[in-house]
Amino acid sequence: SAAAPRPWRLFGAMCLLRLPRITQPLEKEEEEMAALMQQIELEKSHYSDHEIRKLEEEEQLKRRKESSYDEDEAAGKTVIMAQDLEEKWEQKFLRFKAAPRITDADKSNDRTSLNRKLDSNLMLLVKQKIGNQELWLLPQAEWQPGETLRSTAERAMATFLGDHIQAKTLGNAPHGIYKYKFPKAIRTEDNVGAKVFFFKAFLQSSDLSQAKLKADYLWVTKKELGDYLNSEYLKKVNRFLLD
Amino acid sequence: AESVTPESVSPHALCSFSSCSSWLPQRVPLRGSHWQSSLLQLRTSLPVRAQPKKKKKVDVKKEQAQKERMKKKIKKLEKAAPELIPIEDFITPLKYSESNRVRSLPALSPEESERRVLLLKKWCVFKQKQDEAEKKAIKALVESQQEALKELRLESEELYQAAIRRDEGLFPFERDGPSYTPPLPGYDPPEGKCVDITKVYTQ
Numbered sequence: 001s002a003a004a005p006r007p008w009r010l011f012g013a014m015c016l017l018r019l020p021r022i023t024q025p026l027e028k029e030e031e032e033m034a035a036l037m038q039q040i041e042l043e044k045s046h047y048s049d050h051e052i053r054k055l056e057e058e059e060q061l062k063r064r065k066e067s068s069y070d071e072d073e074a075a076g077k078t079v080i081m082a083q084d085l086e087e088k089w090e091q092k093f094l095r096f097k098a099a100p101r102i103t104d105a106d107k108s109n110d111r112t113s114l115n116r117k118l119d120s121n122l123m124l125l126v127k128q129k130i131g132n133q134e135l136w137l138l139p140q141a142e143w144q145p146g147e148t149l150r151s152t153a154e155r156a157m158a159t160f161l162g163d164h165i166q167a168k169t170l171g172n173a174p175h176g177i178y179k180y181k182f183p184k185a186i187r188t189e190d191n192v193g194a195k196v197f198f199f200k201a202f203l204q205s206s207d208l209s210q211a212k213l214k215a216d217y218l219w220v221t222k223k224e225l226g227d228y229l230n231s232e233y234l235k236k237v238n239r240f241l242l243d
Numbered sequence: 244a245e246s247v248t249p250e251s252v253s254p255h256a257l258c259s260f261s262s263c264s265s266w267l268p269q270r271v272p273l274r275g276s277h278w279q280s281s282l283l284q285l286r287t288s289l290p291v292r293a294q295p296k297k298k299k300k301v302d303v304k305k306e307q308a309q310k311e312r313m314k315k316k317i318k319k320l321e322k323a324a325p326e327l328i329p330i331e332d333f334i335t336p337l338k339y340s341e342s343n344r345v346r347s348l349p350a351l352s353p354e355e356s357e358r359r360v361l362l363l364k365k366w367c368v369f370k371q372k373q374d375e376a377e378k379k380a381i382k383a384l385v386e387s388q389q390e391a392l393k394e395l396r397l398e399s400e401e402l403y404q405a406a407i408r409r410d411e412g413l414f415p416f417e418r419d420g421p422s423y424t425p426p427l428p429g430y431d432p433p434e435g436k437c438v439d440i441t442k443v444y445t446q
Contacts (some may be wrong), residue, residue: 022421028367149395179394
């Protein structure tokens with residue numbers, strides 16, 4: 001269809017999210033409630049087989065101490081008590097060392113690493129040249145006729161992270177838009193400004209060693225976005241990001 | 244069975260009839276067919292061919308009647324309503340209702356029950372605030388998307404139609420949830436065998 005050419009240039013940008021790997025710490029009310037629920041469950045329950053065995057063995061020990069050592073029962077048999085079993089299990093648990101929740105990257109505040117802030121979403125920011133300025137932006141590429149905006153955004157992701165990136169784009173529709181007019185020096189009748197359409201994708205693989213990052217990049221949380229993006233852009237981006 | 248003429252009983256003639264006896268020495272007298280029990284008494288051991296046996300028709304009828312009775316029984320069993328599969332979770336095993344199982348704990352003090360009631364009320368308020376915040380966030384998301392689609396429509400109808408098309412590859416969407424600690428690199432889990440003892444019922 002021969003429509004009048006619009007004065008806006010179109011860009012597709014991709015907001016690539018690394019989803020959280022560990023659970024967020026509980027709030028105070030949540031912790032209190034969890035403790036209460038456990039207590040109520042304990043009160044309403046009956047004794048299990050293991051607990052009955054423990055109680056019986058305790059009574060046996062008491063009886064044996066009161067009535068002077070009854071050797072007939074324990075002659076030759078080495079009985080494993082339930083208490084010993086519990087201690088053995090406790091020891092085994094203490095010997096296991098889990099991976100720490102706060103990683104080295106957290107401590108050194110290495111913002112290029114993906115191992116940071118494992119309990120929140122991390123977003124990819126790249127340094128791109130717009131006009132004559134180098135800005136921190138979500139990776140974007142100009143729309144070319146013949147492709148959909150989603151494929152533009154995916155192409156933008158591929159240019160910065162390589163082709164073998166495994167990301168699941170959430171749907172065909174854009175999640176947000178940032179519209180800006182070019183400075184008066186560059187503005188013409190046909191070229192008033194640009195519209196950047198944002199798409200969201202979830203990072204599937206955590207292994208990005210194959211990715212050849214060509215520009216400066218950062219993985220930041222929503223709160224840290226303010227350190228890098230200008231306010232108007234940030235406002236529009238914040239609207240479609242959940243904490 | 245091979246037809247052996249009673250006249251010629253010479254071992255040489257008999258050799259030619261039985262194929263498996265080629266390795267035996269010629270001196271041993273052989274039997275031409277298994278109907279011949281001895282070489283000298285030929286006629287007596289041949290089968291007596293008398294009247295053909297009467298097929299007992301009564302038996303056949305009885306067998307057919309039996310088969311029909313079996314079929315009717317099977318049909319009756321199938322027509323009966325299928326037995327309900329018991330839900331094992333709803334049946335408390337009897338050994339857990341014995342009296343020695345009841346836990347003996349001190350009764351709740353009034354301060355404790357007061358604290359619990361207040362905590363439950365605080366929890367209600369906390370959850371309500373959390374829910375409202377979630378709903379607000381979702382509303383903001385939807386608004387942002389609607390605005391983007393509106394602007395896109397102003398730009399080009401074709402791109403708009405491509406954007407509102409359904410994404411077939413999106414669902415079913417699977418993702419592993421977060422755990423308490425991140426996975427330990429190079430962890431070798433202990434070996435073991437898991438035996439599944441769930442009872443499977445068929446109707």
